[in-house]
Amino acid sequence: MSWERRLGELDLPDRFAPAIPRPVTMIGVALACTILAFAARWLVDQVLPAAGPFALTVPFVLAASLFARAFAGVLTQTFCALYAWYFVLPASGSFAFAVPSDGPRVVVNVLAGFAVVALAEVFRSAVRRAVAERDDALERRDLYLHEFDHRVKNNFAMVASLLDVQRRQFAEDDPAHEALSVAAGRVDLIARAHESLYRGDGLPTLVDMRDCLGELCGTLSHSLNLPGGVNIACQAETAWLPRDRAIAIGLIVNELATNAAKHAFAGRDSGRVDIAFHRRKGGYCLIVEDDGVGMASKEGEPPLSRHGGLGQRLIDAFAMQARGKLTRDTDGPGTRFVFELDGAEEKE
Known part of the structure; x- marks a missing residue:
């Protein structure tokens, strides 16, 4: 499986369960993404102070939602929005608005962040359903192949038994005895080649x-x-x-x-x-x-x-x-x- 597919199917709460409860994993991922967002904000502020106060939250909210479900995305969005509101917007270090228009800006950006969480959850759920359907189809295919393999092996065994019964009716020095032995060997070879097709260790x-x-x-x-x-x-x-x-x-x-x-x-x-x-x-x-x-x-x-x-x-x-x-x-x-x-x- 390629790394792109593995990444697309990654679900951290399921990956670490039951060793770590799923809610704990979601909270942990939310905190990790929030810290990364804070670090990115600090780096940008060294060059462009206070530029795009809410813009840097989007990638981390999206990552938390895709890899740790909507709850992690909501937590990340909430933490990042509060941080940007308190430390980045003027006045810094306060929830007060120095500019009256900042209030609507905060509301719109927060709602946009939650919309990102909702869309990410829709796509994540679609991927999980597709993976579940694929796994179910593979399981049913393996079941059908196993049943088919069992029936075909029985047919080969029946043919080999019939040849063996016929062979035993002739003396060992009789040409017919040798011919039937060779025929039984050919049937056995085809049976083994057929059997190797359904072991699940290669293409069918x-x-x-x-x-x-x-x-x-x-x-x-x-x-x-x-x-x-x-x-x-x-x-x-x-x-x-x-x-x-x-x-x-x-x-x-x-x-x-x-x-x-x-x-x-x-x-x-x-x-x-x-x-x-x-x-x-x-x-x-x-x-x-x-x-x-x-x-x-x-x-x-x-x-x-x-x-x-x-x-x-x-x-x-x-x-x-x-x-x-x-x-x-x-x-x-x-x-x-x-x-x-x-x-x-x-x-x-």
Whole structure:
């Protein structure tokens, strides 16, 4: 929240209550504003003695009314008017009027000061009502989002349960068993990306990639039944991306990491899959690499041959949805996939 908004919504009696009773706060603010008005009057008198005897009261009356309610404004106006009447108007040090026209002047200036208090209270009350309505709307929105989130999570859980029931009907070495496991993983990823939208820690259409990828890696580590020596590690920078792009990136990571865990460490009890997401000039870079057996590059071999069939088509589709470019590097040990994205639509 900007300082202008915080200042506009400041209500000192409420701010200090219940530690300090509201009437005490209003009286204290009135006294403080009165003292400041006296000090301003003294400074002006050093240069322009007795100039505008009531003019300097207006800013302090307005401040007291806006920040400590009408009662503080009335007190400030009363104290300042009496001071100007007694010490500034001729004759100084007396409530007598040296000039007969000073009487009507005092009455008009005092009434004008109270009018300032009344107008300030009108605007202050309008701001308080607007703030209350805004807070009520936000509370109702959070309630609706919570209910919506609960219902959608139940739907995702139902789909995942149905897939799991179907998966259990096949032997572990059956291709259908693996296909249903992969499908369940995709549903789980979409569910987690959806869940991150309604936590109240960001804009409702953006996803923090650091949290999203971190949770994804944790889920993959537990769901892929990896050998004890095979680890999945994730290092991701905070970046807020639109939901659709975030889900597409997560699905790419899901496909690549799942494939590496299943095929890169054949005959080995140890290995590592590293997932990194960081900023680069003009956008972001996603890297998924492993230290496994690698993917031999043969003449005419498709770029993602280890992901043949549906997996490769899905990766291509997800890359297109995320509006990025996916390349593969097999020069060193293991396999390294680099996915480059532009930085458009990032939250500032």
